[in-house]
Amino acid sequence: MPLPYTETVMEHFRHPRNVGRIEDADAKAVEGSPACGDMVAVYLKVDPKDLRITDIKFESYGCASNIATGSIITEMAKGKTLDEAKRITWKQASETLGGLPPIKVHCSILAVDGLRAAIENYEERHGLVKERKPTTVEFVRKRLKRVMNPMTGLDVVRTKLVKEVEVTDGTVRVVLDLPEDHQFAAAIREDIVEKLEPRWDVERVIVEFTE
């Protein structure tokens, strides 16, 4: 086999498990961004009694390693409790797939991030966040690193699009160094709101543009 992918990766790429969406999902998360490169959406159905994942589905806009990792990680998470599923690492996913090429770490880690983000989304929606850390400017900046800048394929923090972050009384204000009529302005705004609004102490997310 001349391909850099193992038989298991190719099998999951060819016939991905748990593909699709759950319309009445209890939680969902999207990692990556449509215009920048790979993107994964993860949907969860959770039994509220024992916090077990009863159903999980994913969608992928990505390369073979992205699709295969989405497939394996949903298989691994199904039937597990949220706490167990949260601890599934990229390394475990990669090992179960028989290894992934080092250069593909970025594309495959997105699926793992997607699962974790979906679990966090569930916990935030259902008031299960144990530590209840307050949303600080630092936290917002950290989370903005998951928002992609479609012009470069890197996140908005790294590409210096984030000009200002302010957190006051449940309102998060993010100022982007981008004109409002920019072709990606709406997409980035939507992505930011989606990443921050489910926070337990966030009521409003305002995204402003320069110019």
Place this chain on the structure above:
Amino acid sequence: MAERIVYLDNAATTRLDERVLEAMRPYFFDVYAVATSQFGYSPGLDARDALDDARTRIAAALGAAPEEFVFTSGSTESSNMALKGVAMALGEKKGKHIIVSKIEDFPVLNSARALEKQGFRVTYLDVDEHGRVDLEQLRDAITPETILVSVQAANQEIGTLQDVAAIGQICREKGVLFHTDATHSFPRVPLDVREVPVDLVTVTAHLIHGPKGVGGLYVRSHTPLVKWMDGGFQEFNLRAGTENIPGAVGFAKAVELVTPEETARLQEMRDRLIERLLQIPHSRLNGHPTLRLPHNANVSFRFVEGESILLHLDMRGFAVSTGSACFSRSLEASHVILGIGGDHERAHGSVRFTFGRFNRDEDVDTVAQAVAEVVARLREISPLGKE
């Protein structure tokens, strides 16, 4: 496994034509001597004759004199030789400014970047949505310090042809040397140096069913060029090293085998494929609709990623290429698609199909059908485009 691979990556390299191999064979086993001077032994003189004959025939395809054509190891060397050779010849004497287009292939682009590190200033010309250089921007970019303009004859990915005659005319008027990388167009798209004011032209054998490892550089008489690889005095003392005579003979044979009739056949297949692919929803052609390489089709499919398309097509027995970042060794999206104003998403879903002599007419229908199925399948998995 599929019985026959439908190879549609002829812009990467091509299958050798048996007739080329037959032409080369005697120069491995019978006439294997080095091409000696006119005072040498007879096998060497036979080798010399073969080399001269090959050179004459390839030069003729460019409308050039034999002594204006230098054999090299391929396009990469030819373009390095042109850019660095001119830089060495004129950098101190005239100026340190070079102009290239931003969608050049890596030999030109990275030679320009290497010269930048050595203190040269490089202007990277923009291209329009089809990949054509703006002639006014070129005219304005030329300064008294400009020593060389290098703009490709045809693009490696999207197939767009440049107006080399107009570019050459501007360079001639301004007294600046002009190099064009004709790797992907020679000799299918005619370029006659008697009509086009061009000083240096890069060509190669392996994209026209010739052998790998041989190419050439047309060097107009009296073009200032410093030899940058030291060694013997071969190739008019411009390119050192024992001549690759089987390669040269194979290159000449490969050029001879390219006919206008064949090129018309490839173009007909290209046109049919583009028409079929554009029937797939959310697809768009990359490159110029008409001013493009006769054998190149490049289409982007939204909501899906190129490497996934490529692997699914491979499983069905088709070999194609993509501009997706996921596929490149550098994980960078195609600089060509970004250069024509496309975003990462467009590069992500771009697929290049390039035809060659050994494609059959029915390949168009089978690949178009396979692409339609694969794209539909991947769109089912994709979170995008479902509204």
